[in-house]
Amino acid sequence: MKAVTINQISKTYTVQKEKTIALDGVSFDADLGEIFGIIGPDGAGKSSLFRILTTLLLPDSGTANVMGYDVIKDYKNIRKKVGYMPGKFSLYQDLSVEENLEFFATIFNVKIKDNYQMIAPIYKQIEPFKDRKAGALSGGMKQKLALSCALIHKPDVLFLDEPTTGVDPVSRKEFWDMLSELKQHGLSIIVSTPYMDEANRCDRIALIQEGKFLSINQPNKIIKEFKRNLYSLESLNNRIALKALKEKNEIHSCHPFGEKLHITLKENQEIQFFENLLIQNKIEYQHLEKIEPGIEDCFMELMLSKQ
Amino acid sequence: MRFSLIWQEKQLEQEINMKQFLVFIKKEWLHIWRDKRTLFILFGMPITQIILFGFALSNEVKNSKIAILNPSKDALSAQITEKINASRYFDLVKEIKTNSEIDLVLKSGEVNSVLVFPHNFEKDFNHNGFNKVQFIADASEPNTATTLKNYMSNILLDFQKTKNPNSVNPLQIKTEIRMLYNPQLKGAYNFVPGVMAMILLLVCTMMTSISIVKEKELGTMEVMLVSPLKPFMVIVAKAVPYFFLSMVNVVSILLLSVYTLELPIKGSLVLLMLESMLFTITALSLGLLISTITGSQQVAMLISLVGMFLPTLMFSGFMFPIENMPLPLRTISNIVPAKWYFIIVKNVMLKGLGISGVLKETLILIGMTVFLLILSVKKYKIRLA
Numbered sequence: 043m044k045a046v047t048i049n050q051i052s053k054t055y056t057v058q059k060e061k062t063i064a065l066d067g068v069s070f071d072a073d074l075g076e077i078f079g080i081i082g083p084d085g086a087g088k089s090s091l092f093r094i095l096t097t098l099l100l101p102d103s104g105t106a107n108v109m110g111y112d113v114i115k116d117y118k119n120i121r122k123k124v125g126y127m128p129g130k131f132s133l134y135q136d137l138s139v140e141e142n143l144e145f146f147a148t149i150f151n152v153k154i155k156d157n158y159q160m161i162a163p164i165y166k167q168i169e170p171f172k173d174r175k176a177g178a179l180s181g182g183m184k185q186k187l188a189l190s191c192a193l194i195h196k197p198d199v200l201f202l203d204e205p206t207t208g209v210d211p212v213s214r215k216e217f218w219d220m221l222s223e224l225k226q227h228g229l230s231i232i233v234s235t236p237y238m239d240e241a242n243r244c245d246r247i248a249l250i251q252e253g254k255f256l257s258i259n260q261p262n263k264i265i266k267e268f269k270r271n272l273y274s275l276e277s278l279n280n281r282i283a284l285k286a287l288k289e290k291n292e293i294h295s296c297h298p299f300g301e302k303l304h305i306t307l308k309e310n311q312e313i314q315f316f317e318n319l320l321i322q323n324k325i326e327y328q329h330l331e332k333i334e335p336g337i338e339d340c341f342m343e344l345m346l347s348k349q
Numbered sequence: 350m351r352f353s354l355i356w357q358e359k360q361l362e363q364e365i366n367m368k369q370f371l372v373f374i375k376k377e378w379l380h381i382w383r384d385k386r387t388l389f390i391l392f393g394m395p396i397t398q399i400i401l402f403g404f405a406l407s408n409e410v411k412n413s414k415i416a417i418l419n420p421s422k423d424a425l426s427a428q429i430t431e432k433i434n435a436s437r438y439f440d441l442v443k444e445i446k447t448n449s450e451i452d453l454v455l456k457s458g459e460v461n462s463v464l465v466f467p468h469n470f471e472k473d474f475n476h477n478g479f480n481k482v483q484f485i486a487d488a489s490e491p492n493t494a495t496t497l498k499n500y501m502s503n504i505l506l507d508f509q510k511t512k513n514p515n516s517v518n519p520l521q522i523k524t525e526i527r528m529l530y531n532p533q534l535k536g537a538y539n540f541v542p543g544v545m546a547m548i549l550l551l552v553c554t555m556m557t558s559i560s561i562v563k564e565k566e567l568g569t570m571e572v573m574l575v576s577p578l579k580p581f582m583v584i585v586a587k588a589v590p591y592f593f594l595s596m597v598n599v600v601s602i603l604l605l606s607v608y609t610l611e612l613p614i615k616g617s618l619v620l621l622m623l624e625s626m627l628f629t630i631t632a633l634s635l636g637l638l639i640s641t642i643t644g645s646q647q648v649a650m651l652i653s654l655v656g657m658f659l660p661t662l663m664f665s666g667f668m669f670p671i672e673n674m675p676l677p678l679r680t681i682s683n684i685v686p687a688k689w690y691f692i693i694v695k696n697v698m699l700k701g702l703g704i705s706g707v708l709k710e711t712l713i714l715i716g717m718t719v720f721l722l723i724l725s726v727k728k729y730k731i732r733l734a
Contacts, residue, residue, distance in 0.1 A: 098732050128572065134567075137376065146576075149369050149373070150576055151369070
């Protein structure tokens with residue numbers, strides 16, 4: 043059995059007679075005990091996919107199974123077996139940390155102490171504040187509480203919709219460490235994120251863009267599929283360099299990455315060729331090197347090739 | 350063996366449901382309890398309304414200022430003057446000497462009415478067997494003037510009777526008017542049932558709908574839906590705390606009206622409470638229905654106010670008599686639950702009728718409640734959107 047199986051799922055919203063395609067025939071499987079990441083920018087359809095899998099939305103077409111149960115017919119069984127943490131903080135702000143946990147434990151018919159071991163590594167960090175109202179917690183603590191509440195009934199599959207959005211880098215790293223730890227309990231985790239750098243923490247990832255999957259694979263395999271030579275350029279003026287390079291026929295792609303530009307060439311030439319090209323076009327730069335691609339480079343490349 | 354196992358399982362499930370139900374009610378109670386401002390409004394509103402309607406906004410006239418012009422200055426007119434002054438409706442503030450002063454005191458607003466005795470009042474009275482007095486009232490407030498006129502006639506009639514109990518005029522038709530159930534024509538008799546209907550509607554319909562929609566807005570509904578909680582249980586658990594709050598309100602309204610407004614509860618108190626519970630459930634199911642069809646707290650509040658409060662005010666018979674409305678409006682008034690509750694409360698509380706006297710209205714309310722409940726459970730979304 044797979045933790046999640048979806049086949050050709052489509053979902054369209056109609057807002058004021060205007061149709062928006064959220065999901066356009068996506069399919070994937072997630073194995074038991076796997077951390078499966080769904081990675082893509084805002085508005086790519088991640089939340090819609092999560093809501094279909096957690097039986098909150100009906101797909102227009104296609105089938106989806108969670109732990110062998112159909113999301114439409116067997117929604118009641120799915121609701122007993124999964125843990126769900128929506129993108130927006132969705133606990134009761136006027137209840138204390140402990141009251142929130144107690145409430146979710148009871149509606150899932152478990153006792154906190156029975157499953158305490160499972161949530162202990164996470165909950166211990168917020169336990170000193172257990173009498174504080176959830177609304178008064180910091181972003182990272184809210185997220186830990188939400189995770190504790192989603193985990194308290196020992197779900198088979200955990201759905202985390204953008205759990206690290208709006209969380210500081212340190213807490214983000216901590217959060218992924220917690221997920222790796224949870225994996226040891228045999229939990230299957232489906233997690234979405236807009237941060238490409240988090241992809242490596244997943245066993246497998248699906249890159250999603252405008253309701254379509256660009257690629258589904260292990261992160262390192264996706265990177266291996268990146269066949270071009272990738273150059274990182276530190277120019278004196280990125281804006282001018284970007285504009286100049288985009289007009290060149292020899293350039294395949296050029297994207298700003300923080301302070302730098304990541305560039306691929308059409309004819310996959312060596313660095314010497316690129317250096318000459320820069321000099322010919324009088325593009326001033328401080329540093330140029332050939333680099334290994336990251337997931338974001340792959341995403342950009344896949345996006346470009348789909349177009 | 351098998352049966353006992355199934356039975357045990359069933360019992361276990363019931364136990365679980367009960368536990369979930371209780372924890373949900375506890376959570377709901379905490380929401381209400383911690384929102385002190387709303388709590389204050391919930392309990393403050395009925396008390397303020399009763400006090401407002403009871404003492405400030407009443408159409409009774411008390412201690413109206415009156416001036417007397419009495420050129421006779423005899424014993425009889427003095428007796429009448431004293432009687433007027435002693436009544437709670439009039440307060441003698443001035444004795445004037447001349448006719449020209451009448452206009453002056455009325456215009457200045459010093460008094461609302463003037464009673465004018467003729468010259469030789471007692472003498473003529475004894476001589477002719479009757480006499481006239483003139484009552485001049487400031488009718489810029491027509492209702493007050495009419496009321497004052499009625500008070501004055503009553504006082505004079507009364508006086509006449511005590512003065513001359515055996516006088517029988519053979520050729521006289523006397524109308525004896527009895528104001529049944531509300532002999533003093535107190536405003537409280539009308540507005541206490543009205544306020545009860547309004548408060549129950551506001552607390553139950555508005556607060557319930559808002560509290561459910563709030564969960565949708567905050568996203569907690571999303572989390573709650575992805576749980577084994579039964580939707581119907583969520584709805585009922587949401588309604589329970591408001592049901593009890595409403596009962597507290599009913600009791601406090603009744604206590605206030607009995608002890609401060611001196612309103613009698615002629616019928617059975619148990620029946621009155623049962624009917625109030627029924628109406629509370631009607632209002633709650635309305636609130637549930639509103640919450641299932643709206644997505645934001647503002648919309649829920651707006652629908653509750655415009656869709657419930659105004660019709661209740663206009664069509665329950667509390668502010669405007671339904672009998673005087675044109676047929677289409679009278680027909681519309683039939684679908685306003687408050688109208689039936691209003692009738693029930695009046696019949697039970699003021700007329701002292703039993704269940705047989707309000708059977709029709711009770712059945713109508715039960716019908717409405719069942720209809721609304723079925724509709725809202727059917728409309729309750731087990732998914733988002």
